[in-house]
Amino acid sequence: MAAVKETVETVGEVEKYKYGFSTEIESEKAPIGLTEDTVRYISAKKDEPEWMLEWRLEAFRRWKNMKEPTWAKVFYPTMDYQNAYYYAAPKQTVAPESLDEVDPKLLETYEKLGIPLEEQKMLAGVAVDAVFDSVSVVTTFKEKLKEAGVIFCPISEAIRDYPELVKKYLGSVVPVTDNFFATLNSAVFSDGSFVYIPKGVRCPMELSTYFRINEKQTGQFERTLIVAEEGSYVSYLEGCTAPQRDENQLHAAVVELVAMDDAEIKYSTVQNWYPGDEEGKGGIYNFVTKRGDCRGRNSKISWTQVETGSAITWKYPSCILRGDNSRGEFYSIAISNTKQQVDSGTKMIHLGKNTSSRIVSKGISAGGSSNTYRGLVSVHKKAENVRNFTQCDSLLIGDKCSAHTVPYIEAKNPTAILEHEATTSKISDEQLFYCMQRGVPEEEAVALIVNGFCRDVLQQLPMEFAVEAQKLVGISLEGSVG
């Protein structure tokens, strides 16, 4: 696949953050700041029906009375929500019908990012939805998916074309008032992807979205909703990058997944937002709410994430295991270097009988970074025979970084069997020497050992992306030794 190939080819010459360029492109922005008018502006830009506007306004009113959470182990100056833009779109008079109509500069940007937007390049069969700042630029492979009955489109389009589906599921997993950032997102979300897999359909290809923040001072608030009907299956991947800027930019996304009886959703993320420079200047604040609802019996939701970027990551992809026999999985690699702060983990909420969950978290801290795993396993009173297995491994590189593991366990049913294993280790001098004696340069040796440490999680990623993720691991740890 082209994306992988390009990544592989450029790795040699990549310095710190290869996605740090920005694109000069004319854009259309909402006036700075956040008021009811901003919400109306966004809704109008999207040509939204009245019910959607009301939904947003309700969220906005709630948000005004909410406070930013402070429980996470992350530190940052108070954000000024009035000094940011909430909507930015590449200027284009008519919506593009096909790739030929998309601004070539945008396509160039995506090409630099290694995203194979042009369909002829897409023999690999990954359908891509690309979100540039606030709007979805183009969704490829729409036709082929339509044949299978799969809907994969920008959420703004879904609101217009499939209002009944959106109304039924939007906010049904992450309620409007769930938390400060989710509520903010509900008020101002600009785009994102919508996926609907009908009963019994196995989605014929991987679905993928690339998010890109380009504009200055602009927050990105995308919203993703995936619904898998009875007996269906879908594998979805998101990738994220942003230009290198001195200021901090907020990314507050909401992702909702719904899996009905016997359905399975596999959601993979490779997050590589700009992490800030060595001194901790700039970088993305990544405050994201991701939650999956295993609503049906025997349903399964699996989160796999590779988190290498962002100045601050605040993210807990969770599963509500409502249906009997349902299963939730969370596989995570979180790498922090320089001054990055990561507070991430998962919540497995066991409500149904015989539900099971598996958590494998690999935290790697280098430089002067801080890396916290925060996880909750909760077993409801009526949930019989619950099983959970949690494994949290931390790897430290150097002695100025830190790793923390904060597991919360609430078991209200005595039949639950919950296992928790945690380890903390360092890359040993012996291992480094051994690799280097075989000719592997030090930084590559670190990357090799770290990739080995992450193997269980990397194996969960679709093949092409696993290769890309491995390279990323190496890049994010550059300069962490010696």
Added chain:
Amino acid sequence: MLEIKNLHVEVGGNEILKGIDLEVGAGEVHAIMGPNGSGKSTLSYVLSGREGYEVTQGSIAYKGQDVLEMSVDERAAAGIFLAFQYPIEIPGVTTMTFLKTALNAQRKARGEEELDAVKFLKLVREKAKPLNVTDEMLKRPLNVGFSGGEKKRAEILQMAILEPWFAILDETDSGLDIDALKTVSEGVNALRSPERSMLVITHYQRLLDYIVPDKVHVLSKGRIVKTGGKELALELEKSGYAEYGADEAA
């Protein structure tokens, strides 16, 4: 090929090697024998550049280059290979991946083209077979849970694939059963050539029946106290190191 002159080495403030002189010509195989703690492994680490092994005096020249100026990986790419006495576990990295990474890193450092997956697989299969390294072993993380003998075979497989010019084998025979000893020795002998030299560290003359050395050196208390032909190993087997003051050293 290799020229060591008056080499003094300190580890943690203690002088371990106290003036070693050793010259190994191209195509030669030298054996080093000596009591426990005499500094054999220390010598192998200094040659390969391990941190913490401080050269306080003397020099090492390899193919005319000053080895002490080169980093560990540079030495490896230049063809210095160490088969470890105690191979290190690399969790999560399969033997196959490790081998490919190492080979391509060396090729890259030498300005050669890297091998693609297909060519590499062919090469590994070809080299693994005579050493009885199974596909199953190649898929396992390197050295993790390997038996003592498997670890040693994996070391020789690495050597066979990397094709170094100067190989140091640190007690490669220890932990091998009789059949494996034969297999491994054959693997090593297959690599002998007029351009390739070896330093074979061992406690047992048995290995030298298979890998016949040009010279045998006795290392004791950080000094080479005797040098002879292959018959010296036989002598040592009979009389031990007593006459070299081993009782104090061990």
